[in-house]
Amino acid sequence: MAAAAKNAPDKRRMILDAAVRVFARQGFHHCRVSDVADEAGVAYGLVYHYFDSKEEILNTLFLERWGIMLDAIGEIDARDLPSRDKLRSVAGFIIDSYRHDPDLMKVIIVEVTRAANSFGAVHLEEIRKAYEGIAAIVEAAREEGTFKSGIPSEFGAMCFYGAIEQLLTGWIFELLPRTDEEYELAKDLVVEAICGGLENGVTGRPAASG
Amino acid sequence: MAAAAKNAPDKRRMILDAAVRVFARQGFHHCRVSDVADEAGVAYGLVYHYFDSKEEILNTLFLERWGIMLDAIGEIDARDLPSRDKLRSVAGFIIDSYRHDPDLMKVIIVEVTRAANSFGAVHLEEIRKAYEGIAAIVEAAREEGTFKSGIPSEFGAMCFYGAIEQLLTGWIFELLPRTDEEYELAKDLVVEAICGGLENGVTGRPAASG
DNA sequence: CTCCAGATTGACTGGTCAGTCAATCGTTCG
């Protein structure tokens, strides 16, 4: 009912939001469903009214957020922008996602993206789509000649995405400073590092030795 | 006894090796200690004769291998080589580690390196040392002027390591082809991508018009 | 007021599994 939905602020949503906090704090495997229920201020059984299992909660969280990211990547690719700026937008989107909801991104990266044995396997196809979206941007740049043809676009995409995910991991682990300035700076630096390279590209230097 | 060690091929080692296979196949959380014992062809209780807990097995595996990698990075840094070649050696070492024992690297990456909540937290200091080792190489290159001063060395190290780990992840997930040629090619490409950048050299290169 | 349906509750169950332990085996040495 509309009224019901208005009065009781969507319990389903509250459970999802609570799950993000609990999963981020304790890890998916190290928390109980009752922890999620408690965090949401809801009875244990209600969790199972809205979700079939503990895993379904995680799947829902992942798919919700990942879908948004895939849409964003597709939309960015469709813009009329230089390739570097597209990649800058992608980096900006992902870093802003972390900035906006670090717990959620932590859960997605730690519990799904890298969990090759459990959830990673289930969502492999979704994860692959992200790589492909980035690879499409790189491929266009190769075809127009701004990016090196010697580096396959899927390979370049992996490097780019890997660098970003490593940054997020650094923030998650508190190995990198977590300030707004750092986040902003990182957006530019990661693009400069991957597109421009770490080396000083002064002039006339052989781009690829050998 | 020497004789005993000769006759019975070190059961402790057999348990560790079996654990690598089981953890890689089923994941640390999704396997039982009895799976490890069975895989090793050993009685359940013997596992607890050699290890205090299931976790200690994983810790042992991680520390063994990670220590070797840290030593390798330190040794490479000490060599008299151009920075790019040092990074190429580091990439080569890590990729060869995967090539030589993919199960072990899978376990380390999936169960430790990215597991911020459980083992990752425990081994944070060890993990940080790897970043620092790579950062030292980057920093030297910055000081001698071959690498951009605008990109902090820790940042560059994160990008470099992140790109490599993403490649391993691609192989682990079977998102990238797993052949000897790919492994060899990847060593060069990852260095070219991160040091040289994805973009075509800005100088007198033909194709890059407009 | 009654009835219904969906929301909500939390005690309970069934299965799983890490870790224990007492018993047995094999070897060495006196």
Added chain:
DNA sequence: CGAACGATTGACTGACCAGTCAATCTGGAG
């Protein structure tokens, strides 16, 4: 031989927890 000791065995236990379910609540409709 037999004592001594570490290696090895595997049945057992105690705790934990995901998921179930019958009971209760709530609010709208008749």
